[in-house]
Amino acid sequence: MRPFVENFPFFSIFLAILAAIVTAAIRSGRISYWITIGVCAASALLNGWVLEYTYAEGVSFTYAMGRFLAPYGNAINCGPLQALLAAVFSLVMALALAGGRRDLFQDILPEKQKFYFVMVNMLEASLLALTYTNDMFTGYVFIETSTIAACALVMAKDNGPNLIATIRYLFMSLVGSGLFLIGLTILNSITGYLLMPSLAEAVAELWLSESYTLPLTVAVGLLVAGLGVKSAMFPFHLWLPDAHGGATTASSAILSGLVLKGYIVLLLVMILRVFSMELMVELG
Secondary structure (H helix, E strand, C coil): CCCHHHHHHHHEEEEEHHHHHHHCCCCCCCHHHHHHHHHHHHHHHHHHHHHHHHHHCCEEEEEEECCCCCCCCCEEECHHHHHHHHHHHHHHHHHHHHHHHHHHHHCCCCHHHHHHHHHHHHHHHHHHHHEEEEEEHHHHHHHHHHHHHHHHHCCCCCCCCHHHHHHHHHHHHHHHHHHHHHHHHHHHHHHCEHHHHHHHHHHHHHHCCCHHHHHHHHHHHHHHHHHHHHCCCHHHHHHHHHHHHHHHHHHHHCCCCCHHHHHHHHHHHHHHHHHHHHHHHCCC
């Protein structure tokens, strides 16, 4: 029987999604605020516990969610680095909300405050899922969830310039999502897999056999470019200052400290667990 602590990554993702549902049903923005802070703190503690377990035991593990194994079900992969990132993401989320509390309640209309925290909780779940995912398509799903939530956080300070900044943010994010999805489709068509371990084996076999070299290069390029656009890497960074300047303080901190970093984390996971550094160098 697996140690109970190995359930904690799933619990932290589920807790954030549950908090989004609960805050949607609560009228008071301040109560929703404290629920969200509590969930972030609980997630940081749970993932800190997982970090202590994986680091002390020197283990990594895969956790299947539901009755079915991937690709029919879903799975997360956890090691010390993933647990550390998840704990830090949750802690930074809580600190961003605490630091921007005064502006948050001044900038956002009272009737819209609970919806703001719905999006914060969904963003928390997305970041945790991006950190722990063992499946490329699950990564794409939570990329889109993160994009929608992040746009809502930027748009929460409801004024004209801010809405324009949000539209620019959404447009550039959708460009990145489209590139990522096209790359993932090509990669799946030449390998037949979406689960990261199986995909890594298939990519290595294709490279050694020198089969589908051009489609593989194009797929990797599109995946990297898509996440690069979404994380505002140069030269796709020009839309970002307006989004920061227009958003309330907490949203700006969450956008820069968490959302953009979540995409970079997924990019690094893909490079290290699917393609390998050697393959990336060989592909140029």
